[in-house]
Amino acid sequence: MLEWLLGHHQTERVAKGGLCAEAAVLLLGMVSSLTSQIPAEGEDSWQTGFIQNILHFVHLVYQRYPQDPLWSSSPFLQALALAAFPSGPPQPPARKDVWDLVQLLLMGMMLLDWRDKSWHPLELMLEV
Numbered sequence: 001m002l003e004w005l006l007g008h009h010q011t012e013r014v015a016k017g018g019l020c021a022e023a024a025v026l027l028l029g030m031v032s033s034l035t036s037q038i039p040a041e042g043e044d045s046w047q048t049g050f051i052q053n054i055l056h057f058v059h060l061v062y063q064r065y066p067q068d069p070l071w072s073s074s075p076f077l078q079a080l081a082l083a084a085f086p087s088g089p090p091q092p093p094a095r096k097d098v099w100d101l102v103q104l105l106l107m108g109m110m111l112l113d114w115r116d117k118s119w120h121p122l123e124l125m126l127e128v
Contacts, residue, residue, distance in 0.1 A: 024058065025079040
């Protein structure tokens with residue numbers, strides 16, 4: 001369903017207006033909140049599955065629009081850090097999924113031509 005949605009929308013509008021930072025922050029906030037609600041034996045809980053679906057969607061959007069300024073914006077990076085380090089007891093399966101997304105984003109940023117940007121990839125890593 002998510003793949004279909006991403007394949008059947010007007011890419012020109014996204015390229016012109018950019019991705020919605022508020023929506024991305026909201027999705028990562030949901031990940032952070034749900035991570036703290038996973039039961040101790042909850043590797044197969046609905047929360048874990050929902051977190052994986054959200055992160056998969058963010059990953060698909062990133063693959064579609066890797067050059068969008070959203071990925072290096074402070075609000076997005078702060079929400080990503082909160083998702084990676086949620087309050088409460090650590091939940092390894094959920095955290096692994098978040099760290100996989102962090103790794104993907106950082107690798108993508110390192111591959112970009114950053115000489116024309118106002119930020120350096122190392123600054124981005126420190127922001128996260």
